[in-house]
Amino acid sequence: MSAPLAVTLEPFRKQLEGVSGQPQKTALEALHHTGLPDRRVEDWKYTSLRFLAGSVFHKPGKNYDSAKARAALAALGLAEGAVAELPRLVFVNGHFVADLSVTKGLFACSFYTADKAEPGSLVRSDREPLAALNTVLAENGVVISVPEGIDAGQVLLVSLGQADSDAVSYHPRHSVHVAKGGKLSLLSVQAGEGHYLHNPVTEVFVAAEAELRHVTLQAESDAAANLSTLYAQIEERGNYDSFVVGIGAALSRHEVHACLAESFAQVHINGVQRLAQTQHGDITSVITHAAPDCISRQTVRNVLDDRARGVFQGKVLVEQIAQKTDGYQMNQALLLSGQAEIDAKPQLEIYADDVKCSHGATVGALDDDQLFYMRSRGVPEGEARQILIDAFLEEVLELIGDETAREVCKTVIARRFPVSEEGA
Structure with missing residues (x-):
């Protein structure tokens, strides 16, 4: 060795x-x-x-x-x-x-x-x-x-x-x-x-x-x-x-x-990451379309605070036989700190000519106008921030088709990230 x-x-x-x-x-x-x-x-x-x-x-x-x-x-x-x-x-x-x-x-x-x-x-x-x-x-x-x-x-x-x-x-x-x-x-x-x-x-x-x-x-x-x-x-x-x-x-x-x-198979690979301190979270996927008329969907959202780092690598591989492929991929990140970081690498590798595939990535911060609007109506800053974070994650969490699993996930997230008293 x-x-x-x-x-x-x-x-x-x-x-x-x-x-x-x-x-x-x-x-x-x-x-x-x-x-x-x-x-x-x-x-x-x-x-x-x-x-x-x-x-x-x-x-x-x-x-x-x-x-x-x-x-x-x-x-x-x-x-x-x-x-x-x-x-x-x-x-x-x-x-x-x-x-x-x-x-x-x-x-x-x-x-x-x-x-x-x-x-x-x-x-x-x-x-x-x-x-x-x-x-x-x-x-x-x-x-x-x-x-x-x-x-x-x-x-x-x-x-x-x-x-x-x-x-x-x-x-x-x-x-x-x-x-x-x-x-x-x-x-x-x-x-x-x-x-x-x-x-x-x-x-x-x-x-x-x-x-x-x-x-x-x-x-x-x-x-x-x-x-x-x-x-x-x-x-x-x-x-x-x-x-x-x-x-x-x-x-x-x-x-x-x-x-x-x-043929006609479907796969959904969705997710969220809510990280803080110095946590490092990586979601990597390789979706191979090896047959025609198949569908793949992937939506991942990240909320990163402090010095946390998120990674998204998503690859959609469409083989030559996989005509009429329908593939979609999106990664979005919300950075709560100037030291938080997101690395996104969406990829399409396509060898068929009759396909519908797209990918994208966005990065942003909390909307100051929305924060000001809620604070001007008496909502404490910590609670206002949490409302915006929850709204960002909620749309994707609703993709969890099993209601029991969805409620467990929401409960555990809420317990780990309680509403801050900052600005109360």
């Missing part, structure tokens, strides 16, 4: 020792070849993994603090109301916790006991180093399978991190299969306490005429990193409707690779 690579992988050295299994060994070879990405890699030019340097990430044990886990569920609003009645799969430090889960007949099993020869057919460990690291170190995860023609309703997938004196890293591998004509609404919630790395990989398969609504609420610890990679394949007339809300973690990246594999 060369010296630069040894430094790059040093935080995981203890966990990488003694790797067994051919898929894991193959992924480790790819990881040795590429190393973890730095900013010289084009897709990582705006996001640095320096946050991981200087730490030694240990393999977490299966023991956990039950009281803290239950308190975390309550703080996230998952222990009351309609969401408390949902089937629930809970992981702590990457390990499934049956005592906190309520399966209610849900067909789910550990990823590595599932009936499959390889740990995932969509993952490209040779191209995505974080996915390679996941393949090497993954020990647990869940397979959710919706049978043909069945509406499975709503399911809650919760990941909680617990780190005390030692930093830990965990790398769950999840897989969601919705068979022909099936339906599922999945709410993934990620949170925790302490210094840890959560590096999940999720594979999504949406069969013909099936529908999956997938909302991810990332509210990790302020001392944590969340580096998430998701792969989705959508077949004829299937619909994958995804939304990510990023408000937590010191460093986060939500990377999506979606392939519209057959």
Whole structure:
């Protein structure tokens, strides 16, 4: 191993020792070849993994603090109301916790006991180093399978991190299969306490005429990193409707690779980031139109305060066969501080000649005239600012089709960013 690579992988050295299994060994070879990405890699030019340097990430044990886990569920609003009645799969430090889960007949099993020869057919460990690291170190995860023609309703997938004196890293591998004509609404919630790395990989398969609504609420610890990679394949007339809300973690990246594999498939990859202090949040997507008559939509809005930095990289790739593609992409940012920063790189790569594709990006600040108008009518400055911020986010949050998931996201955002008393 060369010296630069040894430094790059040093935080995981203890966990990488003694790797067994051919898929894991193959992924480790790819990881040795590429190393973890730095900013010289084009897709990582705006996001640095320096946050991981200087730490030694240990393999977490299966023991956990039950009281803290239950308190975390309550703080996230998952222990009351309609969401408390949902089937629930809970992981702590990457390990499934049956005592906190309520399966209610849900067909789910550990990823590595599932009936499959390889740990995932969509993952490209040779191209995505974080996915390679996941393949090497993954020990647990869940397979959710919706049978043909069945509406499975709503399911809650919760990941909680617990780190005390030692930093830990965990790398769950999840897989969601919705068979022909099936339906599922999945709410993934990620949170925790302490210094840890959560590096999940999720594979999504949406069969013909099936529908999956997938909302991810990332509210990790302020001392944590969340580096998430998701792969989705959508077949004829299937619909994958995804939304990510990023408000937590010191460093986060939500990377999506979606392939519209057959005609008349649809994908929506929307999201919001609400960041402050020195948080860094990255939403990166690659949407491949590999069949004709498909639709893709992506709208992402960022609210950035203090010295927070947001990143949006969205690529729409239209292959030659994908005639009559309809693709739309928009990124908008609201900067609340002169030190906040947004980096936006929307991309179109088109090889077909009968398409309708567009992209755009806007950056702005709060409207002084609107602030003055509300303050002149007795609205305190802090409340006036919050009203404008909420209005900016509300339009996109309404794209969350599942009402329960939408209300959970709004509640958690409001708790993390209460109305300021400034100017009251």
